[in-house]
Amino acid sequence: MKTDCQLCPYISDAALKLAACDLHQLSDNHIVVSFKKGDSIIKQGTYSTNVIFLRKGLVKIHITGPYSEQIVKLAKPPTYLGLPTTVGDKINQYSITALEDTEVCFIDMTTFKDLLKTNDEFAFEIIRSLCRYEIDSFCRCANRIQKQTRGNLAEVLLDMSATIFESDTFTIPLSQSEVGNLIDTSRESVSRMLSEFEKDGIIRMQGRQITITNKRSLELVSQNG
Amino acid sequence: MKTDCQLCPYISDAALKLAACDLHQLSDNHIVVSFKKGDSIIKQGTYSTNVIFLRKGLVKIHITGPYSEQIVKLAKPPTYLGLPTTVGDKINQYSITALEDTEVCFIDMTTFKDLLKTNDEFAFEIIRSLCRYEIDSFCRCANRIQKQTRGNLAEVLLDMSATIFESDTFTIPLSQSEVGNLIDTSRESVSRMLSEFEKDGIIRMQGRQITITNKRSLELVSQNG
DNA sequence: TATACATTGTGAGCTAAATCACAAGTGCAT
DNA sequence: ATGCACTTGTGATTTAGCTCACAATGTATA
Numbered sequence: 370m371k372t373d374c375q376l377c378p379y380i381s382d383a384a385l386k387l388a389a390c391d392l393h394q395l396s397d398n399h400i401v402v403s404f405k406k407g408d409s410i411i412k413q414g415t416y417s418t419n420v421i422f423l424r425k426g427l428v429k430i431h432i433t434g435p436y437s438e439q440i441v442k443l444a445k446p447p448t449y450l451g452l453p454t455t456v457g458d459k460i461n462q463y464s465i466t467a468l469e470d471t472e473v474c475f476i477d478m479t480t481f482k483d484l485l486k487t488n489d490e491f492a493f494e495i496i497r498s499l500c501r502y503e504i505d506s507f508c509r510c511a512n513r514i515q516k517q518t519r520g521n522l523a524e525v526l527l528d529m530s531a532t533i534f535e536s537d538t539f540t541i542p543l544s545q546s547e548v549g550n551l552i553d554t555s556r557e558s559v560s561r562m563l564s565e566f567e568k569d570g571i572i573r574m575q576g577r578q579i580t581i582t583n584k585r586s587l588e589l590v591s592q593n594g
Numbered sequence: 595m596k597t598d599c600q601l602c603p604y605i606s607d608a609a610l611k612l613a614a615c616d617l618h619q620l621s622d623n624h625i626v627v628s629f630k631k632g633d634s635i636i637k638q639g640t641y642s643t644n645v646i647f648l649r650k651g652l653v654k655i656h657i658t659g660p661y662s663e664q665i666v667k668l669a670k671p672p673t674y675l676g677l678p679t680t681v682g683d684k685i686n687q688y689s690i691t692a693l694e695d696t697e698v699c700f701i702d703m704t705t706f707k708d709l710l711k712t713n714d715e716f717a718f719e720i721i722r723s724l725c726r727y728e729i730d731s732f733c734r735c736a737n738r739i740q741k742q743t744r745g746n747l748a749e750v751l752l753d754m755s756a757t758i759f760e761s762d763t764f765t766i767p768l769s770q771s772e773v774g775n776l777i778d779t780s781r782e783s784v785s786r787m788l789s790e791f792e793k794d795g796i797i798r799m800q801g802r803q804i805t806i807t808n809k810r811s812l813e814l815v816s817q818n819g
Numbered sequence: 820t821a822t823a824c825a826t827t828g829t830g831a832g833c834t835a836a837a838t839c840a841c842a843a844g845t846g847c848a849t
Numbered sequence: 850a851t852g853c854a855c856t857t858g859t860g861a862t863t864t865a866g867c868t869c870a871c872a873a874t875g876t877a878t879a
Contacts, residue, residue: 434736435745435817441732453725456718462729485721486714493681493710496717499724500678504687506728507666510735511659514778518836520660544856553739555837560858576845592660743866769826780867785828801875 372401379424379472381447383494391488398480404467411451413464419475421450426471427533427542431550432463440543440551442509443468445533452499455481468542513553517594521552522562524591526572530581538580566590597626604649604697606672608719616713623705629692636676638689644700646675651696652758652767656775657688665768665776667734668693670758677724680706693767738778742819746777747787749816751797755806763805791815 374380374396375389387395404410404426411417413433423446430450431440441463444450454461455478485492513521525548530537541548545563546556566572571587573580581587599605599621600614612620629635629651636642638658648671655675656665666688669675679686680703710717738746750773755762766773770788771781791797796812798805806812 430732432732432736434740436740439736439740441736452721453729456722456725457729463732482718485718489711489714489717492714492717492721493707496677496710496721496724497681499721499728500681502728503724503731504678504682506731506735507655507657507688510731510738511657511664511666513735514738515659515661515664546856556857557838557859558836561836564858771826781827782829782868783866785826786866789828 372396372399374399377424379422379447381422381449381494383449383491383498386490386494387484387488391484391491394480395476395484399474399476401472401474404471404473406467406469406471408467408471410465410467410471410473411454411461411463413461415461416459417451417454417461418459418478420452420455420478420481421465422474422476423448423450424472424474426467426473427469428465428467428471429543429547430463430465438550439553440547442506443529443533443542443551449495449498452495516591518552518554518558519562519565520591520594521554522548522559523566523587525552526579526581527584527587527591537582537584538578541577541579597621597624599624602649604647604672606647606674606719608674608716608723611715611719612709612713616709616716619705620701620709624699624701626697626699629696629698631692631694631696633692633696635690635692635696635698636679636686636688638686640686641684642676642679642686643684643703645677645680645703645706646690647699647701648673648675649697649699651692651698652694653690653692653696654768654772654776655688655690663775664778665772667731668754668758668767668776674720674723677720741816743777743779743783744787744790745816745819746779747773747784748791748812750777751804751806752809752812752816762807762809763803766802766804 374384374392384392384395399422401424410421410428423444425446428444428450429440430442430444431438433439444465450465450473451461485495512524516524529539529541533539543551545559548559549556552559563572563574566587567574569586571581571583571590573582599609599617609617609620624647626649635646635653648669650671653669653675654665655667655669656663658664669690675690675698676686710720737749741749754764754766758764768776770784773784774781777784788797788799791812792799794811796806796808796815798807
């Protein structure tokens with residue numbers, strides 16, 4: 370499915386900088402694809418010649434670590450995915466999997482490069498976002514490594530609530546074992562800690578639906594382990 | 595000290611793409627500064643209006659984590675530092691400290707942005723390097739989190755040997771306590787493990803000078819913890 | 820040269836969290 | 850409906866690595 374980028378309600382900050390003719394070029398050289406929950410969007414080790422723009426849904430970025438699968442981060446729209454692959458060696462260095470029904474634009478790499486070359490505002494926005502990712506990634510890594518497990522779990526819950534779902538009640542889009550991969554702990558520990566949080570009156574659970582009932586406490590746990 | 599970038603032996607891959615007139619602009623708008631071992635080059639939380647090009651020496655990039663100082667990575671020339679700060683909110687999100695006597699170029703931010711805008715090859719090289727950093731950072735983080743401490747220490751030694759010093763014998767530019775901050779473990783554990791490695795005949799130590807005597811074993815430890 | 824301060828080595832005990840083991844619940848495909 | 854596979858809950862046991870404690874080195878500076 371081809372669409373006109375000028376009319377797209379999901380357009381990126383970077384693409385906003387593009388002139389009409391550039392947007393026209395983008396319209397002609399991308400394709401919108403839908404993925405169902407659980408579908409693999411890109412797979413580590415495979416070849417890729419597209420930049421991916423995440424326009425709708427939710428995905429996890431994950432890599433095969435030395436021992437187990439590691440979820441690096443969750444990404445929500447609007448954002449570009451797979452830039453490193455595209456400008457690098459064309460081999461995907463990580464996998465991306467849909468956590469909800471998701472829509473992405475596959476943008477032809479040469480088109481994308483052309484846009485970078487002919488439109489410096491666009492390129493600068495891309496650089497800006499890459500820089501933001503780098504800092505995020507430093508901080509996330511320092512947190513993960515230094516905090517104790519319960520602190521990390523609390524942080525993930527807060528982050529989902531604040532950044533992704535923007536509500537105190539939400540349904541975790543991950544199994545407990547995936548949450549384990551995200552904060553690098555075992556599935557059992559996740560289960561135990563969630564029960565603890567519930568017993569302490571910090572959250573309420575119904576299946577995967579979580580309600581944060583005492584945000585203050587959860588923040589304290591996040592800070593103090 | 596101002597210098598002519600056209601004659602600089604330390605020029606970056608990105609700057610190689612610049613035309614003579616752009617290089618001239620760069621020459622006029624940067625300044626070379628020397629730092630002694632231990633000097634702070636940029637400090638987290640302070641204001642910055644320069645991009646830094648690391649031309650000579652060795653530095654550590656470190657952030658103040660939730661509990662302790664975390665060394666995010668070591669950086670060696672040639673590389674740009676502090677890009678995220680510059681294109682972001684101007685507040686340094688991390689500190690950079692010299693581990694050896696180091697020379698850097700402070701490049702005025704507006705000049706740098708001008709170069710990005712007027713020279714798409716230059717911008718593309720910058721994007722390329724930012725993408726590489728992102729992947730590096732994903733991998734480093736997954737490794738750090740998943741590997742056991744001895745595996746991380748082995749990896750750091752191998753990495754220093756292969757990437758930074760390009761020799762089996764080198765002097766660690768960090769105290770054991772800093773090594774602890776790098777692989778997130780305690781100073782005591784670093785000491786104990788280094789002794790173990792020596793006892794096992796994998797390395798030889800004289801103060802901070804280390805010789806890798808059995809690379810194969812060290813690689814095994816790095817892989818298997 | 821003396822004095823202070825940072826760095827290392829090593830023992831002892833403690834603890835968070837992993838692993839193992841099994842039971843119970845959930846959901847989706849035939 | 851009936852299985853089968855994936856998920857979750859919880860106990861028991863084990864362990865890597867932290868913390869505390871103190872001694873022995875360096876190594877800057879007055």
